[in-house]
Amino acid sequence: MTILVTGSIGKISSRVASQLQSLSLPILVATRRSPSSIPFPAVTFDWVDKSTYEAPFKHDISAVFIVPPEIQEPAPYVNAFIDVAIAHGVKKYVLNAGTSAAKDGPFVGPVWSYLDTLATSKNIEFAVLRPTWFNENFSELQHQQTIKESSVFYSAAEDGKMPFIGADDIAAAGVAFLAGQKPYENKDHVLLGPQLLTHDEVAKVFSEALGREIRHERKDMQGMVKQYESVGLNALYANFLPYLEVTASQGSQEELFVAGLDETEKLLGRKGINFKDWVQREKSKGYWG
Ligand SMILES: NC(=O)c1ccc[n+]([C@@H]2O[C@H](COP(=O)([O-])OP(=O)(O)OC[C@H]3O[C@@H](n4cnc5c(N)ncnc54)[C@H](OP(=O)(O)O)[C@@H]3O)[C@@H](O)[C@H]2O)c1
Structure with a gap:
């Protein structure tokens, strides 16, 4: 099978x-x-x-x-x-x-x-x-190139708090069902990381881990569409992600976290990796210079 x-x-x-x-x-x-x-x-x-x-x-x-x-x-x-x-x-x-x-x-x-x-x-x-938003957006997707080349990343998320989650943990949640470790319940499962961070706080985590200043620069939605087009996102994502960042600035991700809707620990039998530990784990792999 x-x-x-x-x-x-x-x-x-x-x-x-x-x-x-x-x-x-x-x-x-x-x-x-x-x-x-x-x-x-x-x-x-x-x-x-x-x-x-x-x-x-x-x-x-x-x-x-x-x-x-x-x-x-x-x-x-x-x-x-x-x-x-x-x-x-x-x-x-x-x-x-x-x-x-x-x-x-x-x-x-x-x-x-x-x-x-x-x-x-x-x-x-x-x-x-x-x-929710993947940690890997900073290593494999929209923010990787600008962090590596210019020590900056951009968003329209303002001070929105996000419970960033690791791709390994998302995959493990899927595997829990596919491998028969958890029964299918014919429903959805919200998956969040263990800690809420603003993008400014993310920049601080990177600065400390990489030993150089990494900045978060704020742009409006239109500015972000152009930014994401410039790093090669397709039109669908270049337009959709800035919209989602604005909803995050309005509390969309924080609300899920505060409401206790996360099922990551229930499905994995452990907490997901936190962002700081993830940056430490990934920092020698060359994503960020
Ligand atoms: N990034 C985030 O923060 C985030 C947060 C929540 C949800 N999501 C969702 O997660 C999903 C993306 O997952 P991901 O990041 O793992 O994807 P990904 O890294 O972008 O990979 C998707 C893969 O799908 C394959 N693909 C694309 N079009 C295809 C087609 N027509 N037929 C067959 N294969 C095709 C491509 O592989 P090949 O070219 O090799 O075939 C591509 O590598 C999206 O639905 C996104 O909305 C993302």
Whole structure:
């Protein structure tokens, strides 16, 4: 029985794949890249090319980890693939979403609501992961380049407090379901880090760890769209992330933390890594110079 991991060797999927492998569970990673170029058993797969949907099922797939494609409306593709997986007898699904996701909302909302319907009509089981902002935004995504090159990062988050979470911990939450360590409850799971930090406080953590001043510079939403375009984010994310930063400045992430909605410790059996320890762990890897 093989677990299909979509999302290629992206931030969460690469960690899900390697954690499942270390539990000796068979995996198959779905990727647009050449399968031989990635360090896992892999199959060619493109969410927006339905001719690639059958190939994974040459293997005996028992569960699917879903990272939707970065397009405005992924549901028509993802739901069509779920139909194919169900036709092949797959009953277990873990969907990677975010704290802003809602079952009746846009983007992944229609995937979540479809899984919800299928839990009744087709007896499938599912979990929706709703992680907050990743620590890895500072090492693998929008802030890495400017920290390395100019000792600065930018945001529209102002003094919004965020419970940054490590990608290893998000992956471990998914693995808890995929590996059968936790029962599926057919619901969403908010995943937050153990500590609230503003972006100014993040800059201080970096300054202390790296031994040079790292600054957080504030920009408005339009300024951030341009900033994110300049570091290569696609149009969807260059526009969406600044909007989410503004909602964080208004307390969206702090509210989840204060309300005690985090399920990370419950799913992992331990607390997630805190941001300071994460920076210490990662600082010799060359991300930040
Ligand atoms: N960053 C954050 O703070 C944050 C917070 C909460 C939620 N999220 C959510 O997390 C998700 C992103 O996860 P991530 O950061 O692990 O992703 P990621 O690192 O961006 O990787 C996603 C992978 O998906 C693959 N992919 C893209 N389009 C595809 C397509 N059409 N068909 C097949 N594969 C495709 C790409 O791999 P190949 O090119 O190799 O195929 C890519 O490496 C997003 O849905 C985001 O909204 C992010």
